[in-house]
Amino acid sequence: MSCSNNCASAFVRAMGTEAARPLQLARGRKGSLAALLVIAGLATLFVSSRAESWAATAPRPTAIVFELDTTVSVPERVRASAKAAIAQRVMRRSIRPHGAISVYARQINHSSGTDSSARFHDVIPAVGAMPEDCTFDPSCIGAWAKAHNDAVRKARQIKRKFANWSYKVSSNGTTIRGAIAAGAEILSSEPGDRWLVLTTDLRPANAGPPVPQLRLDGVRVDVILACEDAIATCQARKDTWRAELESHGALSVNFFPFQQASKVLTR
16 A cells, blocks of 8 residues: 555544545545645644644643842842843743743833833743643654744743843832832733732832722732841831732732742742
8 A cells, every 4th residue: 555545544544534535535536646735734734733722721821020120229139130030930931831921021210110111022832731642643742842842942032031131220219119010001911820020129219109000910929029128127118018019909929038039930
Protein backbone atom coordinates (compact mmCIF):
# COMPACT_ATOMS: atom_id res chain seq x y z
CA MET A 1 0.00 0.00 0.00
CA SER A 2 1.28 3.51 -0.82
CA CYS A 3 2.22 6.10 1.83
CA SER A 4 -0.72 8.27 0.78
CA ASN A 5 -3.15 5.42 1.39
CA ASN A 6 -1.62 4.74 4.81
CA CYS A 7 -1.90 8.43 5.72
CA ALA A 8 -5.44 8.57 4.41
CA SER A 9 -6.50 5.63 6.56
CA ALA A 10 -4.87 7.22 9.60
CA PHE A 11 -6.73 10.50 9.11
CA VAL A 12 -10.06 8.71 8.63
CA ARG A 13 -9.53 6.96 11.96
CA ALA A 14 -8.28 10.07 13.78
CA MET A 15 -10.75 12.62 12.46
CA GLY A 16 -13.88 10.63 11.71
CA THR A 17 -15.70 9.77 8.50
CA GLU A 18 -17.29 13.18 7.91
CA ALA A 19 -14.09 15.13 8.54
CA ALA A 20 -12.17 12.84 6.17
CA ARG A 21 -14.77 12.82 3.35
CA PRO A 22 -12.83 15.41 1.25
CA LEU A 23 -9.83 13.11 1.41
CA GLN A 24 -11.84 10.15 0.12
CA LEU A 25 -13.24 12.23 -2.74
CA ALA A 26 -9.81 13.48 -3.68
CA ARG A 27 -8.42 9.98 -3.80
CA GLY A 28 -11.17 8.90 -6.14
CA ARG A 29 -10.75 11.83 -8.55
CA LYS A 30 -7.07 12.67 -8.75
CA GLY A 31 -5.22 9.81 -7.13
CA SER A 32 -2.35 9.96 -4.68
CA LEU A 33 -1.21 13.54 -5.42
CA ALA A 34 -4.62 15.00 -4.66
CA ALA A 35 -4.83 12.83 -1.57
CA LEU A 36 -1.51 14.11 -0.29
CA LEU A 37 -2.56 17.72 -0.87
CA VAL A 38 -5.74 17.19 1.09
CA ILE A 39 -3.79 15.41 3.83
CA ALA A 40 -1.57 18.48 4.16
CA GLY A 41 -4.59 20.73 4.47
CA LEU A 42 -6.26 18.48 7.00
CA ALA A 43 -3.04 18.25 8.98
CA THR A 44 -2.88 22.03 9.19
CA LEU A 45 -6.48 22.21 10.36
CA PHE A 46 -5.88 19.38 12.81
CA VAL A 47 -2.83 21.06 14.41
CA SER A 48 -4.57 24.45 14.42
CA SER A 49 -7.62 23.03 16.19
CA ARG A 50 -5.31 21.33 18.70
CA ALA A 51 -3.57 24.64 19.44
CA GLU A 52 -6.93 26.34 19.94
CA SER A 53 -8.03 23.57 22.30
CA TRP A 54 -4.81 23.94 24.33
CA ALA A 55 -5.55 27.64 24.80
CA ALA A 56 -9.19 26.92 25.61
CA THR A 57 -8.31 24.37 28.30
CA ALA A 58 -5.47 26.43 29.78
CA PRO A 59 -5.79 27.90 33.29
CA ARG A 60 -7.38 31.30 33.85
CA PRO A 61 -5.64 34.30 32.28
CA THR A 62 -3.51 36.56 34.47
CA ALA A 63 -2.94 40.31 34.30
CA ILE A 64 0.01 41.88 36.14
CA VAL A 65 0.63 45.59 36.57
CA PHE A 66 4.12 46.22 37.94
CA GLU A 67 4.88 49.76 39.11
CA LEU A 68 8.39 50.88 40.03
CA ASP A 69 9.14 53.92 42.17
CA THR A 70 11.90 55.88 40.42
CA THR A 71 12.26 58.69 42.94
CA VAL A 72 15.30 59.38 45.11
CA SER A 73 13.64 58.00 48.25
CA VAL A 74 13.88 54.42 46.94
CA PRO A 75 17.40 52.93 46.83
CA GLU A 76 18.60 51.51 43.51
CA ARG A 77 19.28 48.11 45.07
CA VAL A 78 15.55 47.85 45.85
CA ARG A 79 14.58 48.65 42.28
CA ALA A 80 17.12 46.16 40.89
CA SER A 81 15.86 43.38 43.18
CA ALA A 82 12.25 44.11 42.33
CA LYS A 83 12.81 44.08 38.56
CA ALA A 84 14.73 40.81 38.73
CA ALA A 85 12.09 39.22 40.96
CA ILE A 86 9.07 40.14 38.84
CA ALA A 87 10.87 39.01 35.67
CA GLN A 88 11.68 35.66 37.26
CA ARG A 89 8.12 35.13 38.49
CA VAL A 90 6.76 35.82 35.00
CA MET A 91 9.27 33.34 33.53
CA ARG A 92 8.20 30.63 35.96
CA ARG A 93 4.54 31.14 35.11
CA SER A 94 5.29 30.82 31.40
CA ILE A 95 7.01 27.44 31.81
CA ARG A 96 4.09 25.66 33.44
CA PRO A 97 0.58 25.41 31.90
CA HIS A 98 -0.92 28.89 31.97
CA GLY A 99 -3.59 31.15 30.60
CA ALA A 100 -2.64 34.29 28.71
CA ILE A 101 -0.35 36.46 30.86
CA SER A 102 -0.66 40.20 30.27
CA VAL A 103 2.21 42.24 31.73
CA TYR A 104 2.19 46.02 32.17
CA ALA A 105 5.17 48.05 33.44
CA ARG A 106 4.81 51.59 34.79
CA GLN A 107 6.83 54.11 36.79
CA ILE A 108 5.86 55.71 40.08
CA ASN A 109 6.88 59.37 40.23
CA HIS A 110 5.25 62.80 40.31
CA SER A 111 3.11 61.92 37.24
CA SER A 112 2.20 58.35 38.15
CA GLY A 113 -1.42 58.57 37.05
CA THR A 114 -0.68 59.73 33.51
CA ASP A 115 0.21 57.98 30.26
CA SER A 116 3.77 59.24 30.53
CA SER A 117 4.40 56.71 33.31
CA ALA A 118 3.64 53.72 31.07
CA ARG A 119 6.75 51.83 29.99
CA PHE A 120 5.66 48.68 28.17
CA HIS A 121 2.91 46.11 27.79
CA ASP A 122 3.25 42.58 26.42
CA VAL A 123 1.25 39.34 26.42
CA ILE A 124 2.44 35.75 26.79
CA PRO A 125 0.04 33.45 24.89
CA ALA A 126 -1.88 30.74 26.73
CA VAL A 127 -0.63 27.15 26.67
CA GLY A 128 -2.33 24.33 28.53
CA ALA A 129 -0.85 20.99 29.52
CA MET A 130 0.06 18.62 26.69
CA PRO A 131 -3.01 16.43 26.00
CA GLU A 132 -2.68 12.75 26.87
CA ASP A 133 -3.62 11.73 23.34
CA CYS A 134 -0.47 13.50 22.10
CA THR A 135 1.77 10.87 23.72
CA PHE A 136 2.25 8.74 20.60
CA ASP A 137 1.57 11.45 18.00
CA PRO A 138 4.79 13.18 16.91
CA SER A 139 2.96 15.91 14.99
CA CYS A 140 0.80 16.71 18.00
CA ILE A 141 3.81 16.74 20.32
CA GLY A 142 5.67 19.00 17.91
CA ALA A 143 2.80 21.47 17.65
CA TRP A 144 2.39 21.60 21.42
CA ALA A 145 6.15 22.03 21.92
CA LYS A 146 6.16 24.92 19.46
CA ALA A 147 3.32 26.66 21.31
CA HIS A 148 5.10 26.10 24.63
CA ASN A 149 8.43 27.36 23.29
CA ASP A 150 6.77 30.43 21.76
CA ALA A 151 5.31 31.31 25.18
CA VAL A 152 8.67 30.85 26.91
CA ARG A 153 10.38 32.91 24.21
CA LYS A 154 7.92 35.75 24.79
CA ALA A 155 8.57 35.54 28.55
CA ARG A 156 12.30 35.84 27.90
CA GLN A 157 11.66 38.95 25.81
CA ILE A 158 9.72 40.45 28.71
CA LYS A 159 12.52 39.50 31.10
CA ARG A 160 14.97 41.40 28.90
CA LYS A 161 12.67 44.41 28.87
CA PHE A 162 12.74 44.48 32.67
CA ALA A 163 16.52 44.09 32.71
CA ASN A 164 16.99 46.89 30.15
CA TRP A 165 14.41 49.22 31.68
CA SER A 166 16.14 52.58 32.09
CA TYR A 167 14.77 55.58 33.95
CA LYS A 168 15.76 58.94 35.29
CA VAL A 169 15.66 59.15 39.08
CA SER A 170 13.56 62.17 40.06
CA SER A 171 13.16 64.23 43.22
CA ASN A 172 10.00 66.24 42.58
CA GLY A 173 7.49 64.14 44.47
CA THR A 174 5.68 60.81 44.37
CA THR A 175 2.02 60.36 43.51
CA ILE A 176 1.39 56.96 45.07
CA ARG A 177 -2.40 57.08 44.83
CA GLY A 178 -2.17 58.16 41.22
CA ALA A 179 -0.08 55.06 40.51
CA ILE A 180 -2.57 52.80 42.27
CA ALA A 181 -5.48 54.42 40.42
CA ALA A 182 -3.75 53.90 37.05
CA GLY A 183 -3.04 50.26 37.83
CA ALA A 184 -6.60 49.68 39.03
CA GLU A 185 -8.01 51.20 35.85
CA ILE A 186 -5.89 48.90 33.68
CA LEU A 187 -6.85 45.82 35.67
CA SER A 188 -10.57 46.67 35.69
CA SER A 189 -10.83 45.59 32.04
CA GLU A 190 -8.68 42.46 32.39
CA PRO A 191 -10.21 38.98 32.91
CA GLY A 192 -8.97 36.26 35.24
CA ASP A 193 -6.49 36.71 38.09
CA ARG A 194 -5.30 40.28 38.54
CA TRP A 195 -2.21 41.51 40.37
CA LEU A 196 -0.94 44.97 41.22
CA VAL A 197 2.73 44.84 42.27
CA LEU A 198 4.21 48.05 43.69
CA THR A 199 7.85 48.77 44.49
CA THR A 200 7.89 51.91 46.62
CA ASP A 201 8.40 53.40 50.07
CA LEU A 202 4.67 54.36 50.18
CA ARG A 203 5.52 57.92 51.15
CA PRO A 204 3.32 60.26 49.08
CA ALA A 205 4.64 63.72 48.30
CA ASN A 206 3.03 66.45 46.24
CA ALA A 207 0.03 64.18 45.94
CA GLY A 208 -3.60 65.11 45.64
CA PRO A 209 -6.46 63.40 47.51
CA PRO A 210 -7.35 59.75 46.82
CA VAL A 211 -9.05 59.20 43.49
CA PRO A 212 -12.81 58.76 44.25
CA GLN A 213 -13.44 56.18 41.51
CA LEU A 214 -10.55 53.95 42.59
CA ARG A 215 -11.70 50.32 42.76
CA LEU A 216 -9.54 47.28 43.37
CA ASP A 217 -12.32 44.68 43.38
CA GLY A 218 -10.71 41.24 43.29
CA VAL A 219 -7.17 42.57 42.75
CA ARG A 220 -4.28 41.09 44.72
CA VAL A 221 -1.83 43.77 45.80
CA ASP A 222 1.81 42.94 46.54
CA VAL A 223 4.11 45.70 47.79
CA ILE A 224 7.90 45.43 47.78
CA LEU A 225 8.37 47.99 50.50
CA ALA A 226 11.44 50.20 50.71
CA CYS A 227 11.14 51.42 54.28
CA GLU A 228 14.32 52.27 56.14
CA ASP A 229 12.65 54.05 59.06
CA ALA A 230 12.13 52.60 62.53
CA ILE A 231 10.31 49.26 62.64
CA ALA A 232 7.28 50.82 64.35
CA THR A 233 7.06 53.54 61.70
CA CYS A 234 7.24 51.04 58.85
CA GLN A 235 4.59 48.85 60.48
CA ALA A 236 2.27 51.79 60.98
CA ARG A 237 2.68 52.74 57.33
CA LYS A 238 1.82 49.18 56.25
CA ASP A 239 -1.25 49.07 58.49
CA THR A 240 -2.52 52.39 57.14
CA TRP A 241 -2.10 51.38 53.50
CA ARG A 242 -3.51 47.90 54.00
CA ALA A 243 -6.67 49.38 55.49
CA GLU A 244 -7.01 51.86 52.63
CA LEU A 245 -6.40 49.32 49.87
CA GLU A 246 -8.78 46.80 51.41
CA SER A 247 -11.43 49.50 51.72
CA HIS A 248 -11.15 49.91 47.94
CA GLY A 249 -11.86 46.20 47.43
CA ALA A 250 -8.41 44.60 47.23
CA LEU A 251 -8.65 40.82 47.54
CA SER A 252 -5.37 40.67 49.45
CA VAL A 253 -2.59 43.07 50.46
CA ASN A 254 0.89 41.79 51.25
CA PHE A 255 4.16 43.56 52.01
CA PHE A 256 7.67 42.23 51.43
CA PRO A 257 11.10 43.68 52.12
CA PHE A 258 13.21 43.81 48.97
CA GLN A 259 15.24 40.83 50.23
CA GLN A 260 12.03 38.77 49.87
CA ALA A 261 10.93 40.24 46.55
CA SER A 262 10.85 36.75 45.01
CA LYS A 263 7.70 36.02 47.05
CA VAL A 264 5.49 38.26 44.91
CA LEU A 265 2.90 36.55 42.71
CA THR A 266 3.21 33.32 44.67
CA ARG A 267 -0.30 32.81 46.00
